[in-house]
Amino acid sequence: MSPGTKIPIRTKAPKRFAVGLAVFYATVFSVTGTYLPFFTVWLKAIGIEAFWIAVIVAAPSITRFTILPFITAQAEQRHALRAALITTATLTALGFICLGLLRGPLAILVVFAITACAWTPLVPLTDGYALKAVARFGLNYGPLRLWGSTAFVVGALVSGVLADMIAPEHLIWVIAATAALGVFAAFGLQPLDAPGTRPAAPVRRVALLRNPTFLAIVVAAGLIQGSHAAYYTFGSIIWQNAGYGGKTIASLWVLGVLAEIVVFALSPRLTIAPSRMMLIGALCAVARWLITAQDPPLEILIVVQLLHGATFGLTQLGMMGLLVRHVPSHVIARAQGYFTACSGLAMSSAAMVSGALFARYGIAVYGLMAAMALSGAAVVLIWRRRLDAPPPSDQPHSSGVGG
Template sequence: MTEQRPVPYWRLSGFYLIYFAALGSIIPYWSIYLQSIGFSAADIGLLVAILLGTKIFSPNIWSWISEKNRQPVVMIRLASFLSVLAFSGIFLGNGFWWIATIMLLFSFFWNATLPQFEAVTLFHLKEDSHRYSLIRIWGSVGFIAIVVVIGEGLEHYSIAHLPALILVLLAAIWVVSLVVPPPPLESIQKESRFWLPIAKSPQILAFFIVCFLIQASHGPYYVFYTISLDQQGYSGGATGMLWALAVVAEVLLFVVMHRLLKKYSLRFILLTGLCLTALRWFLIAYGSDSLAILLLAQLLHAASFGSNHAVAIHFLHRHFKGQNQLKGQALYGAVSFGLGGVIGSLYSGYLWDVGGAETIYLIAALISLLALFIGWKWVEIESGK
């Protein structure tokens, strides 16, 4: 009989805390840094697209390597170290092609770590996968903390210090990865079935399409939410409060998600989340002049991102068994945050000049409704009780 090993809760949580703190230093502020060193809006858009675009192929390459050696934690440590090394090059030049090369190399390594770590977390949890949200919540805490710290810091210090802060956080990710123990080898035994037939099944394909559409619908939010609030006359303080509120709502959702998973099926949570996602984009499209409506819309981030992501992680855990979990996590990251993120950014950028905020959020709502229809029609998930 195999000895039951305790879950390394704080070490797993620590990785999420620092990883998403690094993400929080990049997503809201990296474009401001690029602007400060003289890049145009078009240049900034392309550099950010490179950051997202590597999510399409990087996780799959690294998960394939990890699958061969069956040592995912070793691969996470290696990718984390190489991301530190690659990002260090940011201090050696500031030309467009140099920064583009650094972004390509850095993101190729950095975007490989999280999908593998998600699988490692679930390997450790085993049958207690409903506890995933209690670990992942620390990622949201890290994101909130760093956004507030940097926002306050910019009142006193130059944005020129941002790359140094990011490098410190990337190095901290690598250090934390060194203390995360490998999961028991028996939990990552090779699956007898090849992973491709799993991914090609109609239900799995439909699920990946839903994930792609969810992230594509978030394009206007991640790219133009702050800009649209500024055009509506909201202050910087109010804008920061609204961003923070969304992540706080996500944190509260993660706190209770393990209870929801015991009470409701994954299918019910998924379809409810998609309904609320569409509602969120409709509210922003037509109610952005009302602070009360915007507050409600930001609370719905718990559904549009929080519950949908949690459902995706548990869905992959059920359908991609053993070593195939690494491939499932990589495919999820590539299709949703990679391809979905790139497409969402592109259509919202193009349509912003055509119809403004109302148009792009209306498109986002319709995309969410399409995801709802596909999920209702073709995604069947057994009870999560």
């Protein structure tokens, strides 16, 4: 982020605080690292059809714009982010365990939807917890967040090895086991507020939704991140149909996340404006999905996967930088909830449409993803002057997000 007035740093971040947050980030994203590559493979292995797979996978995205904003708002109003993280991590682990006992598509949909109500708030609650630490202690978001991406890599590699060793119908237990680790890590999180801290004066929930700059941020980021829907839903199935084994599929996922990790690690040195980060991410996404739609050979696919560092990593950093710049710190978790709701709406809509298109047109579904990313780029360009404007004089910002 461009140099500017920084939030006053109250004290140096306790080492135990940073370590606990890094470990929890790792467990949260290790679940995603096992879920994304092989949850749909598990569904297919137990006989679930493509239509039902698309509907089931869309469930978390739907909860993001229904239940999730309520949970994040309540957790922040009550100054109970840590308690909310412990509760949601526990319910997530129990939900995945229950899924492993089911086989019918309707039963799986119902239980997974309930599980998603607890699972989907984990990332925005953790990001809100982290951004409060950015504001309070002057921490850098990128180096904290990279531990989540690193754990995603480890989770994907481990599940890839296991996918070649155990029957596909048992992959759900790998996901459940990693979710259980998150419960233990949640108890290691340190309280964010000092004892006796009084809540800030309440801010009307509707205030953020009436801010056009905030809406531009979440819509643009939602479209760009939502353009990953077909990749997250059918990427592994497409690669499996192309004849790639479990290790190759996992390695392709890992390549993308390794690029993401590099971006997060270098974020404190980046001098690119947050809006430009998002624009670069959007244009890279357009190129990525258009190339992927051509069913490229493995050599080209490897290079294309490295664009994930821009399509996800730069977009995420840009969005976080803009939120820290334009959103008061005491409602940052609520802002995270609204963003996740917006991206959830975009992701669920794209996932359900891509399910119908994939059944008929196959890999050409990536053309729709390119159009979504292009729309996100248009929003950034239209609102760029406002996005680049300095924060209000009564709202100092932190340079700790990167850029």
